[in-house]
Amino acid sequence: MRLRNIPGAKEEIKESIFVVQDPEAWRGHWRERAGMDGSLYIEVGMGKGRFIMEQARLNPGIIHVGIEMYDSVLLRAVQHRVAEEDKDGPFHNLFFIRMDARQLADVFAPGEADRLYLNFSDPWPKARHADRRLTSARFLERYTHVLRQNGELIFKTDNQELYDFSLETARNAPAWELIASTMDLHADPVLSVGNVMTEYEEKFSAQGNPICMMKLKLLKPSA
Numbered sequence: 727m728r729l730r731n732i733p734g735a736k737e738e739i740k741e742s743i744f745v746v747q748d749p750e751a752w753r754g755h756w757r758e759r760a761g762m763d764g765s766l767y768i769e770v771g772m773g774k775g776r777f778i779m780e781q782a783r784l785n786p787g788i789i790h791v792g793i794e795m796y797d798s799v800l801l802r803a804v805q806h807r808v809a810e811e812d813k814d815g816p817f818h819n820l821f822f823i824r825m826d827a828r829q830l831a832d833v834f835a836p837g838e839a840d841r842l843y844l845n846f847s848d849p850w851p852k853a854r855h856a857d858r859r860l861t862s863a864r865f866l867e868r869y870t871h872v873l874r875q876n877g878e879l880i881f882k883t884d885n886q887e888l889y890d891f892s893l894e895t896a897r898n899a900p901a902w903e904l905i906a907s908t909m910d911l912h913a914d915p916v917l918s919v920g921n922v923m924t925e926y927e928e929k930f931s932a933q934g935n936p937i938c939m940m941k942l943k944l945l946k947p948s949a
């Protein structure tokens with residue numbers, strides 16, 4: 727997400743009651759933290775948080791966690807959350823964490839998550855940066871340490887090259903099974919049902935870009 731550094735964002739995030747400041751302390755205990763027993767869904771790279779907030783409202787029995795690595799972006803999500811809570815009341819099933827997805831296994835125990843969302847992840851077009859793509863083999867392996875068996879990973883993008891790369895990576899990853907794929911989500915009568923749009927999705931589909939979506943199932947979790 728292209729967002730200029732906001733002066734003071736780091737300090738505000740460090741003090742925000744809407745950001746879990748000690749996420750490693752809750753590893754293996756997120757359901758206790760939430761005070762509920764439901765499924766746990768994580769959005770990796772939530773940006774300004776619109777998608778995860780709408781999902782949390784629509785699914786009050788599911789614990790939602792939005793992670794974001796940049797303070798300035800997370801600050802925008804926090805500000806949106808404050809406005810949203812002023813309007814419709816507090817969230818009881820939503821947590822924000824400032825962290826890099828590389829550290830997922832430090833914050834979530836094996837099998838703790840039921841679903842991961844990757845929405846409009848940065849494409850990192852240069853070949854030498856391929857490992858930074860959130861759908862690279864390296865990242866798919868990281869996700870196997872936190873997702874339960876048969877848990878799902880759902881990836882959306884309008885970037886055709888990133889999508890092709892991600893499909894190929896998923897097909898070559900024995901721990902995963904590709905269970906759905908479309909190159910035009912909004913035109914798909916089955917897969918589009920219940921789709922919640924992200925900020926990027928709204929912007930790019932308004933420009934006429936079709937949205938690609940794939941869904942993977944984790945066959946072999948790692949400890």
Ligand SMILES: C[S@@+](CC[C@H](N)C(=O)[O-])C[C@H]1O[C@@H](n2cnc3c(N)ncnc32)[C@H](O)[C@@H]1O
Nearest residue numbers: 727771772773794795826827845846924925926
């Ligand atoms: C292009 S934006 C998409 C935002 C939102 N998901 C949407 O669809 O509107 C991608 C976001 O992922 C975040 N991100 C990228 N790599 C990350 C990582 N390794 N860990 C956590 N967040 C990451 C970026 O900072 C950025 O805010």
